[in-house]
Amino acid sequence: MTDLTVENLSVVYGQAIAALDDVTMTVSEGRMTALMGANGAGKSTVLKAISGVLEFERGRISTGRVTFGGQQLNDIPVHRRSRMGVAHVREGRHILSNMTVEENLDVAGFAAPPRSKAETARIADRIYGYFPVLGERRRGTAGYLSGGEQQMLAIGRAIAAEPRVMLVDEASLGLAPMIAEQIFEILGRINADTGLTILIVEQNVGLALRYAEYVYVLENGRVALEGTRDTIGTREEISARYLGGDTTLTEMA
Numbered sequence: 001m002t003d004l005t006v007e008n009l010s011v012v013y014g015q016a017i018a019a020l021d022d023v024t025m026t027v028s029e030g031r032m033t034a035l036m037g038a039n040g041a042g043k044s045t046v047l048k049a050i051s052g053v054l055e056f057e058r059g060r061i062s063t064g065r066v067t068f069g070g071q072q073l074n075d076i077p078v079h080r081r082s083r084m085g086v087a088h089v090r091e092g093r094h095i096l097s098n099m100t101v102e103e104n105l106d107v108a109g110f111a112a113p114p115r116s117k118a119e120t121a122r123i124a125d126r127i128y129g130y131f132p133v134l135g136e137r138r139r140g141t142a143g144y145l146s147g148g149e150q151q152m153l154a155i156g157r158a159i160a161a162e163p164r165v166m167l168v169d170e171a172s173l174g175l176a177p178m179i180a181e182q183i184f185e186i187l188g189r190i191n192a193d194t195g196l197t198i199l200i201v202e203q204n205v206g207l208a209l210r211y212a213e214y215v216y217v218l219e220n221g222r223v224a225l226e227g228t229r230d231t232i233g234t235r236e237e238i239s240a241r242y243l244g245g246d247t248t249l250t251e252m253a
Contacts, residue, residue: 002029002069002085004050004165004197009064011045011054019045019059021221027165030195032188034202034212038243041218043201044091047167050199051088052078068165085164091173091201093154097143101134101153104142108157127156130186148179155183159190165197172204180204184211203243205235217242 004027011020020042027033035043048054050066052073066073073081096104105124109115115123128135131152137145142153151171158166171187172180188211191198202208208215209229217225217232219242225232232238 002164002197003027004199005067006046006050007065007067009046009049009066010062011042011049011059012062013057013059019221020049022064023218023221023223024064025216025223025226027197027199028214029197030191031214032191032198032200032212034200034208034215035218036202036205036208036215036238036242037218037224038203042221043218044169045221046218047088047090047169047199047201051086051167052076052081053088053090082161085162087158087161087163087166089154089158089166089168089171091169093150095142095145095150095153095157097141099142100139101142101145102138104153104157105160108160123160123162127159130159130190131156148175148183151175151179151183152186155187163196165199168198168200170201170203172202172207180207187211205238205243209235209238 006023006025009020009023010018012018023042023046035046037043045054045059048057048059049061050073054060061074068084068086096107099107102124105127106120109120109123128138133149134152134156137149142150145153155168168187171183175183184207187198187200190196200212212229214228215226215232216223217238224242225238
């Protein structure tokens with residue numbers, strides 16, 4: 001099994017700012033898992049601790065550990081975690097805006113083990129199959145894509161690295177409801193077609209409960225609630241109790 005586990009994880013930024021406090025969670029192999037919570041709850045910090053980018057933001061794991069496929073990741077640098085199959089789609093998309101769509105995917109592929117040109121082309125075709133608009137604009141400059149298309153490219157770049165687990169931070173942020181729904185539907189298909197393990201941070205409760213099999217809710221850096229989408233509670237209950245009752249976070253259900 002190549003489950004991803006976070007055990008008793010506490011994280012601080014700088015010398016004193018506590019972001020996570022004794023967080024424990026398991027992302028089961030082949031499952032789409034959602035991580036929800038209000039702004040500042042620590043959701044993105046969990047992903048950064050898993051991928052290793054935490055160290056670039058003056059953050060550090062003070063206690064606990066991250067394990068993937070039975071191997072502890074705490075002291076493994078970012079590039080090696082990537083080679084092990086951990087891909088991180090960060091909030092804000094982080095595409096190479098001056099390069100073409102095709103070049104973005106080519107560069108992202110360097111994180112994967114060496115492969116032939118035929119294999120590289122096959123993977124690109126698979127990405128374009130999920131995101132046809134990227135195929136249509138493969139020679140266009142990435143910076144001219146719409147927000148939704150840039151999010152698709154960010155996910156495509158992660159897929160190009162042939163990950164075993166994909167961490168996706170706020171996939172629907174700033175997108176029109178129809179585009180956000182489309183992206184979640186595609187993530188669901190990728191998970192179903194390939195068995196790719198996905199951990200997605202999301203504030204839209206309706207989307208998270210519709211597509212994720214298991215859900216964690218963070219509050220003030222701690223796991224406040226967890227369960228399957230059928231047992232964890234309704235979107236209204238979760239929003240009212242943990243997200244400040246913001247109905248805009250549930251309107252797409």
